[in-house]
Each structure stands twice: as C-alpha cells, then as structure tokens.
Amino acid sequence: MQRTFVLILLVLGLFVLPAAAAEEVFDRFLAGFDYDTRADMKTDSKRLIKLLEEKKAVLVDIRFPEETRAWRMGFGLFIPLNELPKRLAELPKDKIIVTACPHKDRSSIAMAYLRTKGYNARYLTDGLIGLAENLRGDTAKDFLEDAGLAPAGKK
Secondary structure, three states, rough: HHHHHHHHHHHHHHHHHHHHHHHHHHHHHHHOOHHHHHHHHHOOOOHHHHHOOOOEEEEEEOOOOOHHOOOOOOOEEEEEEHHHHHHHOOOOOOEEEEEHHHHHOOHHHHHHHHHOOOEEEEEEOOOOHHHHHHHHHHHHHHHHHHHOOOOOOOO
C-alpha cells in the first residue's frame, strides 16, 4: 500500500513539476516585458523580406494544414501551431524566427511560446496577407533572386 502511494506521488510529480517550471519561465518572460521587448517581438513584411534576403530570419507559417494546402508562400517552414512543441528541433537557434498566420492572432501566441523556449522570435504584424501584398510582380521576382530562392536557371 505504501509503495503504491509513493508511486502515485512520483507519477503526479512528473506532471506537476514541468507545469510549475513552464509557469515560472512564462512569469520571467512577463516580468521582463518592457517597451524594448514590445518593439522587438514584431516585424512587418517589408522588414521580414529584408531579413530573409540577408539570411537572418526564417518564416514559420503556423496555420492549420488545410489552410496551407489551400494557399501558402513558396518558402519558409510550415509548422501548425498545435505541432510547434514537438517540432522545435526544426527551428534554428541562430536566426530570428518570424511566426505568421493570415493576420496575427495565432502568430503572436507562437512568438510568445518560442520566446519562453529561448528563441529570438517575432510575429508578422501584417500577417501572411500583408506579406503576399508586398510580394507581387517584380518585387516577388527580385525577392526570390536576392534570397537565393529562385529555381536554378530562372534568374
């Protein structure tokens, strides 16, 4: 009986301790939140394009798979928000991670989560719709060439 009680306590500890640690990390994130953090946590499409051309950032589309099957950018990573915790290993630690969705609701959640995990993350303020608006015609062609994303022989 005593052994069962100890086993139950150990199992409960496996769930309670990680939750408490996660809460502490988020508490630290919020406690350190200031005007600089507020400015640093976001970027717009024009700045993102520049960061991608300079190879300083990675775009992460965090929409549901059905959304990305309907339409998507031809570059970046596609990691649905609900898969982000188990797919962190796909994200580089040495680049700015810019999370994006059509507007900014889910991408701001993803950005906050990634920051608590130690990533330099930002969310796209004008969303994927704003990015699409900024990547039209010659701008799209030039971006793909400058970022090294144009297909071979298509420059």
